[in-house]
Structure formats: C-alpha cells, structure tokens
Amino acid sequence: MSGTAALPTRAPETGKWAAVRALAPWCVPAAALAVAVLVLRAVPIDRVGSLGLVDVLPAAFYVAVAGLTVSFVGELLLGPHPRPAVLMLHLLVLVVLLHGAASIAEPLPRFVPAWLHVGFADYIARTGGTLPELDARFSWPGFFALAAMATRAAGLSDAIPLLAWTPVALNLLFVAVVYRLARAFAVERRGAWLTAWLFVPANWVGQDYFAPQGVNYLFYLVVLATLVVWFRPSRLDRVRRRAQADATVHIVRPRAWRRLGLPQSPLLYESEPAVAAGPARAGLMVLVLVVFAASTASHQLTPVAILLAVAALVACRRFPIGALPVALVVIMAGYVSYLTVAYWSGHLDDMFGTFGQIGRTVQSGVGDRVQGDRGHLLVLQVRQVFAVAVWAAAAVGVWWRLRRRRGDLALFVLAGAPFLLLFVQSYGGEVLLRVYTFALPFMLVLAVGLILPPGWTSRPVARAVVAGLLSLAMTGAFLLARYGNESFERVRPADLTAVEWLYGNATPGVTFVALTSNLPWRFRDVEQYRYTPLGEDLGPDSLPAIEAAMRANPRGAYLILTEGQYALAEGFLGKPPGWGTDIERQVASSGRFRLVYDRDGAKIFVLDPSRR
C-alpha cells in the first residue's frame, strides 16, 4: 500500500525567514476567517439579486478565500512536511467560509424547508406522536424525533437555534470520513487531504441543512467507510479465490479494451483493507446494522442508496458477507411494510410509478427544473456543468488507474452504484442531485488521482498550481451553485415577523393563504392551522382563486403577502417581474379584503365581512 508522501527530501530551512515561513500557515487561516467574517457581516443582504450571494459579496471575501487556498496548497504540496494540524485548520476555515457564509451574512437561518422541519420536531415534542396523514415525512420521523428529544432535553423551546450552523457541523463530519475513504483507496496522504479539501466546494447540492437527508448522508458515509476500510478481501484472498475458481481461465482482453491502452491485469495494485480482529469485525457489523436501521427510520432514499452500494460491493466480490444485503432488505421491507402504511397506501404511484423509467426520471431532474429568470437559469447551468465536470474527471481517473494497473474495483463500484437510483424512482425530480451527492466522495478520489497519482515525485510546483487553480474554480462555482438562489432561499425578517403576528393573533383552525409556499411558516403549531398552498410551490395566483381559497374555510382565513413569496415566483417559477406587487395592488384595490397588518413590505389581509 502506498502510504508515503513521496516527495524528495529537503534540508530544513534556516535563516531569518524560517520563523516567518513556519508561522505563516497558522496565521493565514485566522486572517482569512477574520476578514471574511467582517465583510460578510457588512454585506447589504437586501440587495441580493438573481445571482444570489455573489451579487453582494465584496472582493475582500474572494481575496480571503484565495489566500486560504494558496496557503493550503503551499503547505500541502510545496513544503517538506505538511503538518496535519495546519491542514486541518485550513479545512475548518474553508468549511466555515463556504458552508457558513449565509449564516454569517444573513440575520435569520436560510431555507424555508428547514423551518418546516422545526415545526415537525415541535409537534413530536408537544404530543409524542406523528402526523403521517399531514406530510409524508412523518412516515419516516426518526430525524424529527431525535431533534424533538434533543431540543427538549437541552431546554430549548424549539430547534431554530440549531438551523444556522447545521451545514457547517455536518460538512466537518463529512470531510473527516471523505479523508479516510480516500486513504482507504490507496491515495497517499497529500492526495487524501486534497480530496477532502475539494469535497468542500464540490458539495454544493445543499442537502446538509437541518433535514433528515443531512444526517443520513453521514450515515451513508459511515456505513461505506466501515465496509471499505475493514471488510474488503485482501489481495491474498482474491488470489486464492481465483485459483480455486478455475486455474485454466484465461483473461481475454476485448478489442475495445486494448484500444483504450488498458493492460491485462488492471487491478494488480488494488488497495488493501485494514486488519481487524474477529470481535471488532463483529462489532463493526452491528454498528452497520444499527446505523442502517436508523437511516431506514429517518429517510426514504438514503437506505436504498446504502443497499445498492452494499449489493454492488457483494456482486463484484469486494465485500465478503453476502448475507448483509439480505439483512438490509429485511430491515427496510419490515419498516416500510409496518410503519409507513399511512403513506404508501395512498402513494404507491409516487413510490414505484417511475420504477425503471430512467428517461422520465432524468427529464424531471433536469428538463423540468430549467425555469425561472436569467440569473436562475445561469445558476442551473453552472450546477450542470459542475456535476458533469466532476463525473468526466472521474471517468478519466478510472481510465488512468486501469492503465497503470491501479484499478480499484470497490472504488469504481461505489462511484457508479448511486446511478442505479435513477432506475428506482425520480424522488420528486431531485434524484439526480442525490446521485451526484452519493457518488461525490468516490468521484473526487478518482479525479484527484489525476493530479496527485500514487507515488508521484515530480513537478510539485506544477501540481500545486493545478490544484490551486482547480480549487479556486470550484470555489467560485460553489458560490454560484449553492447560493445562487439566495434571493428566495433566504428568510427575510419582515416575513418572519408577519408570520409570528399570525400565530399570535389567529385562532386555531383558520386558513393561512399565500401566493407561494416560500414563507417561514409551519415552524410551530403545524397541526392547528390550515395552509394554502400545501405541498406545492405555487398557491392561488389570481384574485378569484385567492378569494375562493379564503372562503373555503368557514372558520376564517388570512391572506399573507410577503416579498419572499414574490422572489420565488419571479426567480424560480417563471412569473414576470412585478407579478407579486401587481397581485398585491389588485388585492388592496378590490375592496373585498381588509388590511390588518402592514410592516416592512409584508401585508396581511382578511376578507372584508361587509362584502361576503
């Protein structure tokens, strides 16, 4: 196993600059963090436009990130002894700057679905039950139950204090596992550090907020890291098995294989597993089963991704316990059969309707999502190019490894297994994003192998320049891909104040009506009020439709109009500029509604009783 940092040795540096050079790598991250936090806190967040946070980020932020990148690459590739503590500090600051940028710049935690999850946890904490009829996510309530238990035990009234920094905490954990996975695939230490570093900007998908999928991604990585690090068969096992199978088998190279310049034994230097004693292996298997059970109880898609990856490892003989996928199927089938009846009895088409229809799944994941204003379309294009570039680099990485007989079947299988999800279901058009996320660590290991191949010794400066430029390009793309929708993904204080006014003044049982669902509501008393729209982005979008929705509930209704709703409609749903304020003007001038709240651009109306 290639575990060495293979650079020519250098004499220890001496002279008056030696101390400065030694201390600089410690100071740069601290300075970058200080500068970035200062400028982020001064960002005019209300001026965020259709390109999101990029519209308002000052040059000093980019300088801070660039300085951090240069310092990291210099320490990693140009120094004689990369210090793990220094590299770790750089990585920590990068995670805070990229995944915590919005939390620093914005006054409230971003992303409306996260606020809804607070409401789900609040319901469980208050009642000790779930509401599977209200929302499908209540059929997999594990994460919300954990949040409810944790917040109440911690003395918090709700989970809102946890929203802002959840992405940072989760990404730090992801990065730790990704580093170890990279090491497991025979990437030498510097390559593993670079893989972990590039994972931070490459993980732009935004599935790390306060949601079941964030914690489940950690479960996914933990399970696969356990299997990859400790359970792969060793080279000796493989040779023995091959000899037992048939000594007369000839390895035939098809013509296409030869044309690609691939050798006869492309897996010759496959990486070796770590050694673990029998009891430890048994304990690790119990850990895998417990974590999988928790995943099954808290998310729909992640256990399927874990199952596919484990089954693929077994199929290609890179995991020796064939009974494990069977056990995982039993756990999953048992849970779905008995504890999600309320969901699947009415949604069988949602679960299995797209099974095998890969064209429809890809269309719902790519084609159907291409809508919105010009800025949003650009953001979508950046996301698509980002994903395709990572996959293309990984494909070249596969070819490179095979050509040098350093192919690793477990690595290839884990990079490819998530694509099988496309055959299973469309997951509301989001499955392509999830495929990208599940495959990402393994894709990056393959891509980084092109820059820092195992046993590299030559051209450290050129490699450092390539790594630095790649990192900067990915960071720039990350800021667009992750925060490009910030005009409607941020939560405006005026919107929240209006919603809190509603909860303070509305009697239980009334309906809250909005033009779009982009509103921080349902974070409390989720079962005590009715909401329109529910489960859809767009609500009633004309005066008669609004009036009908409000009259549908005899106990009364409130119409809430806020800028966040207009931003979603105009930026994402393809409505023309000024659409929201036009409807607001029509409502105000129709004489059918009475204004009961008007503050900072947020307005609340009730039906005028004299016009009933």
Add this chain to the structure above:
Amino acid sequence: MSQPADLVPEGPAPQPAAVLHVATPADSPRAGGTYRGPRDHRVPLLLLLSGPVVLLLVTLDAPAPLRAAPVLIYLALVPGLAAVRLLRLAEPLLETVLGIGLSLALGVLVAQVMIYVGVWSATLGIAVLVCVGQAASAVELYIGPLRRRGRRS
C-alpha cells in the same frame, strides 16, 4: 494499441529512490486495524462521569444556556463513542466519527421507539442513552485491567 511505455511492470509497486517517509499508523501493516496495546483509561472515565452530570442537568431542569451545549454534545457523541471504543480501533479520527454516527443513530432509534410505544419523554430518552454510554464506558474500564493482567500472566 500497444501498452504505454510508462506502464508499471509486473511485481510490487515501484517506490521512488528518495522519498520523504513520515511514519503514520496507516503506513503500518495493521493500518486502521484494531489496537491491542494499553489504552488511556482517562477517556472512558470522562465518558462515564459525563453521563450523570448530563442527566442531572436535565432532571433538575437547569436553564437552557447552562445545559444546551453539554446535553447536545453528549447526545451527539458519547453513547456511540463509548460503544465504538470497545472495538479498540487504531484510528482516533475514524473512531470519533463512527462514534458520532452511532450516537445519532441510537438517538434516532430510541426517540422513534418511544413514539411507537407511546411513552414519549425527552428525559426518558436521554436516560436510556446515558445508560448505553455508562454501560459501554464501564465495560471498557473493567476490561482494560483484565487485559493488562492477562498479558502479564
């Protein structure tokens, strides 16, 4: 197409003539394996003592600023870490991350079982998790001296 000239020849992987080799646990033949030497007993002792403290904070209903951080850190780290330490893995980083993953998984399962059994109580849930952490830490503290005695004999 003929094979490229820079293909690695058959046999063991080539090593560069002059390499900077920093010895790490991962470089050893037992990379990432299980650790058989003596272990520091201070960590399981700390984990063992943290359980009653957290339980006390919860049952006495201490103010949120005082107990929020200790309780949340305990829930996210201790029960799983105490259990994973029993496996004596030779990698502190991975051991910690596996411990966090297992802690969250145990939290999910305990909380969900309470819902389905109809005995919802945050205090009961954390008490169960504290029991898991206490039991695992106690076993580690108990087994450590036994192992040392076994090696001496």
